[in-house]
Amino acid sequence: MIRITINGKVTQASEGETLLKVIRREGIDIPALCHHEAVEPYGACRLCMVEITKEEWNGWSKYVTSCLYPVEPGLIVKTHSTKVIEMRKTIVDLYLARHPNCAEIQQLADEYGVTKTSYQTVVDGDNCILCGICTRICDEMGFHAISMVGRGHGKVVAPPLDEAPANCTGCLACAQNCPTHFIEFEDKGNSRTIWGKKFEMITCEKCGKTTITKEFADYLAEHRELPREYFNICDECHRRSTALDMGRIASWSKEVK
Numbered sequence: 001m002i003r004i005t006i007n008g009k010v011t012q013a014s015e016g017e018t019l020l021k022v023i024r025r026e027g028i029d030i031p032a033l034c035h036h037e038a039v040e041p042y043g044a045c046r047l048c049m050v051e052i053t054k055e056e057w058n059g060w061s062k063y064v065t066s067c068l069y070p071v072e073p074g075l076i077v078k079t080h081s082t083k084v085i086e087m088r089k090t091i092v093d094l095y096l097a098r099h100p101n102c103a104e105i106q107q108l109a110d111e112y113g114v115t116k117t118s119y120q121t122v123v124d125g126d127n128c129i130l131c132g133i134c135t136r137i138c139d140e141m142g143f144h145a146i147s148m149v150g151r152g153h154g155k156v157v158a159p160p161l162d163e164a165p166a167n168c169t170g171c172l173a174c175a176q177n178c179p180t181h182f183i184e185f186e187d188k189g190n191s192r193t194i195w196g197k198k199f200e201m202i203t204c205e206k207c208g209k210t211t212i213t214k215e216f217a218d219y220l221a222e223h224r225e226l227p228r229e230y231f232n233i234c235d236e237c238h239r240r241s242t243a244l245d246m247g248r249i250a251s252w253s254k255e256v257k
């Protein structure tokens, strides 16, 4: 175990843990827009920046992105020092200029008292904050269907050649985990459209509800070693039938006693 001090309180951490993980475990709220538990840290937003020092550093301190920085014995961390708040304000200010209509950015701006951006506003700024969570999740699942393309202000998330991505299974993991709800998709009848690709959804054989795409069911059947037919029934109906079976077993065991 490693002992570190966060905002004056001594706490313990395990080797290899990141500062952000420990900070959050301590119930301290710091913004971390590009962080997602399911994927490797990326260090893009810089909002999770904290100030660190050690007793032997003789008053010298530095600023690190806590989502990337591994804990070290004797670290003294300040999550809301004057300088840290100042740095976060500058980042929020920049985000506000680039994404003036993004609710999540406006919320951060309110929190940090940035009432108006001091930079030139991008009039047609969209709500993609380029956190890379969508592309990393898609990669993590092994699909590699979308990626960051372009540079600077022209940087966007897109499928290869901006065409319907062949590898996309329509799983929705990208859209459901996008912190700004930027990724659009449409579920209509038994079809789903995302990234310009149309999918047929499975209809539950028991209740008639649409569940997941056929492509995603194929993927799950292969990777979770479940029979493909398992996905012809929705989770709810699977649970209901398990509960019924358990009930039958319970009453049968009473009868035979």
Ligand code: SF4
Pocket: 127, 128, 129, 130, 131, 132, 133, 134, 135, 157, 174, 177, 178, 179, 180, 181, 182, 183
């Ligand atoms: S689309 Fe969403 S998840 Fe993907 S980079 Fe943009 S904001 Fe992040």
Ligand code: SF4
Pocket: 137, 138, 143, 144, 145, 146, 167, 168, 169, 170, 171, 172, 173, 174, 175, 194, 195
């Ligand atoms: S919906 Fe497509 S692009 Fe999005 S995570 Fe799933 S496979 Fe990737």
Ligand code: FES
Pocket: 031, 032, 033, 034, 035, 042, 043, 044, 045, 046, 047, 048, 049, 065, 066, 067, 068
């Ligand atoms: S959460 Fe650490 S840089 Fe974005």
